[in-house]
Amino acid sequence: MFRTLLIANRGEIACRIARTARRMGVETIAVYSEADAHALHVQAADRAYPIGPAAARDSYLNILRIIETARIAGAEAIHPGYGFLSENPAFADACAEAGIIFVGPPAAAMRAMGSKASAKALMERTDVPLLPGYHGERQDPEFLADQAARVGFPVVIKAVAGGGGRGMRVVSSAADFATALGSARQEAASSFGDDRVLVERYLQRPRHIEVQVFADTHGNAVHLFERDCSAQRRHQKVLEEAPAPGLSEAQRQAMGAAAVAAAKAVGYVGAGTIEFVAEGNGFFFLEMNTRLQVEHPVTEMITGFDLVEWQLRVAAGEPLPVAQSAIPLNGHAIEARLYAEDPSRDFAPSVGRLALFRTPPESASVRIDTGFATGDTVSIHYDAMLAKLICHGPTRDAALHHMSQALAGCTVAGVASNLDLLGRIVAHPAFAAGGIDTGFIAREAATLLAGQGAPPSDVLAVAALAVMCLEARATGDDPWDARDLWWINTTPVRVLEFTDGTAGYPVSVTRDGDAWRIGDRLGSAEALPDGRLRVALDGVWRTVSATLDHHVLTLRDNGLTWRLTLPDPLAAADDEEDAADRLVAPIPGLVTQVVVAENEAVTRGQVLVVLEAMKTVFRLTAPADAVVAKVSCAPGEMVQEGQVLVAFGEEAGEAAEAGA
Incomplete structure (x- = not known):
């Protein structure tokens, strides 16, 4: 076994790799960009080295800089994690040229599976089931349209070099094909530098099921059962579980055998994932991920094996520790991806400082993988995932119960998150029944993505108690700073003007001895050692999490998140200017395209600026x-x-009349 390991990644996966390496007695070396100087993964490693500016292309994607750092640090091996350079064969080649062990598959295997088209051609020769479609080299639009018609609509257009739903379009009719093809190619070129696509039959209600495979340099290859990743939004996974609910033993064995055959066909070494789409009793090869997957913990939970340890041992030349027949399947595991994003704004990423980030304690049933802590900043430059909550139980129902409790024990303040959405998914009857398809979230959007609505009176009362308690804790013992409404010979009334962005909710508060009177209700609150609040309303106690940050109260109560704003007396008056006369950036980001010029007439809905974040x-x-x-x-x-990107003048119709 090598003695030193450089982890060429960041966030929760870097922390997770470091944890296993440390247990194995391997020294860990972290790398970090300027934005990550104080990140958790830097603290988790034995040593850490800077590698450049915040932008990933100048740091985590800079192959030369990472290899140079590995040489300086004396790293004998490099683990790429997932994302960034993990599936880049040029990086694997660079490691080999530098005499450094690459913890991953051979570059040739990555190249073979890196292109969806070539991977499907290889699978076809290996008799792995494929969806009907066209995976060849011809790319002229007329030919691709003919192939779509041959397959039969609906079809899906996919970027050959794609992933994560980018460069993918579903087309329902021949009339829409040309427009969808142009859009898919533009996105593919922007995201991957390659505008080639393939065309396949689109399944109406597919399940996304993947199989974990592992191979060593001694000719051994096994699978570690399957994971169901059908809970997706915009073709990106939200929850994953293992094993796949409702899958027959015959299907499980067939998928596992096909996955192992695929790995052997490409001469694979290390951890990989064969992804399938399934409908009814049929399953079809989708792609291979030549790396460790984000959702690998659910496989670890049901098998009891540490897959990162397997990776390190295989990379060091050791054989797989067990044969296929000795791999157990114990119980059920579910993983939820907690993202800094706003589901109400089409899952737009949310950036900023984490005023509070709390997760439940780990146990035999609950595991937390994260790279963030309270006070950290969610940066524009990287993926928006805050943490993974992984729950295990002897049955799926038990695992779901643990997940529901774990989600209720989380708090995210300072940025928007999908925390409440995760709770609604886990509680949804269709998800609880098992066997959902990839369209589940979009189909149930009215239920899953609906806002909380107006806060009920109980929530407003608890919010008021939380504000009083938090302010008292912030001012300490100084009576001049106290805002506890205790005055001599009078009983003042304070009105808290809560708003939720759509409406106002005034709540009156008066002091009543050691308690407060909220309207006509009596309440009290006290801070607990773990930072939560114990609140009583009309004698009924409840424990909540509350954070007051820059006049925004984030209240986590009974599994729901409420964000209520109080007026800032020092803030400048709001700008009442009509927003229709300008286009502003919805989030911080990088402008990649400007497709409009000054004095140009535009129509409602026309794309003017393309932003990436x-x-x-x-x-x-x-x-x-x-x-x-x-x-x-x-x-x-x-x-x-909020930055103005484009300003508008008179309406197009008026401009035309003026010109005439």
Whole structure:
């Protein structure tokens, strides 16, 4: 076994790899960008080295800089984690040239599976089931349209070099094919530098099921059962579980055998995942991920094996520790991905400082993988995942119960998150029954993505108690700073003007001895040692999590998150200018395209600016028919949330009349 390991990644996966390496007695070396100087993964390693600016292309994707750092640090091996350079064969080659062990598959295997088209051609020769479609080299639009018609609509267009749903379009009719093809190619070129696509039959209600495979340099290959990853939003996974609910033993064995055959066909070594789509009794090869997957912990929970340890041992030349027949399947595990994103804004990433980030304690049933702590900043430059909650139980129902409790024990304040969405998914009857398909979240959007609505009176009363308690804790023992409403010879009334962005909710508070009176209800609150609050309302006690940060109260109560804002007396008056006369950046991001010029007439819904942030592409459109008065951004420019990108003048119709 090598003695030193450089982890060429960041966040929770870097922390997770370091944990196993330390247990094995391997010294860990972290790398970090300027934005990550104080990140958790830096603290988790034995040593840490800077590798460049915040932008990933200048740091975590800089092969030369990482190899140079590995040489300086004396690293004998490099683990790429997932994402970034993990599936880049040039990185594997660079490691080999530098005499450094690459903890991953051979570069040739990555190249073979890196292209969806070539991977499918290889699988076809290996008799692994494929969806009907076209995976060849011809790319002229007329030919691809003919192939789509041959397959039969609906079809899906996919980027050959794609992943994560980028460069993918579902087409329902021949009339829509040309437009969808152009859009898919543009996104593929922007995301991967390769605009080639393939065309396949689109399954109406597919399940996304993947099989974990492992191979060594001694000719051994096994699978560690399957994971169901069908709970997705915008083709990106949200919850995963193992084993797949409702899968027959015959299907399980067939998928496992096909996955092992696929790994052997490409001469695979290390951890990999064969992804399938399944409908009814049929399953079809989708792609191979030539790395460790984000959702690998659910496989670890049901088998009892540490897959990172397997990776390190295989990379060091050791054989797999067990044969296929000795791999157990114990109980059920579910993983939830906690993201800094706003489901109510089409899952737009949310950036900023984590005023509070609390997860439940780990136990035999609950595991938390994270790279964040309270006070950290969620950066525009990287993926928006805050943590993974992994829960295990002897049955699926038990695992679901543990997950529900674990989610209720989380608090995210300072940025928006999908925490409440995860809770609604886990509680949904269809998910509880098992066997959902990939369209589940979109189909149930009215239930799953609905806002909380107006806060009920109980929540407002608890929010008021939380504010009083938090303010008292913040002011300490100084009577001049106290805002506890205790005055001599009078009983003052304080009105807390809560708003939720759509409406106002005034709540009156008066002091009543050692308690407070909220309207006509009596309440009290006290801080607990773990930072939560114990609140009593009309004699009924409950424990809540509350954070007051820059006049925003984040209240986590009974598994629900409420974000209520109080007026800031020092804030400047709001700008009442009508927002229809300008296009502003919805989040901080990088401008990649500006497709409009000054004095140009535009129509409502026309794409004007393309913005990228946290692996997400935002196509910003004109809010109304208008004429562009000024363009205030350029490709390659970093912009902040709320920054004006395009200003409009008179409406297009008026401009035309004026010209006449």
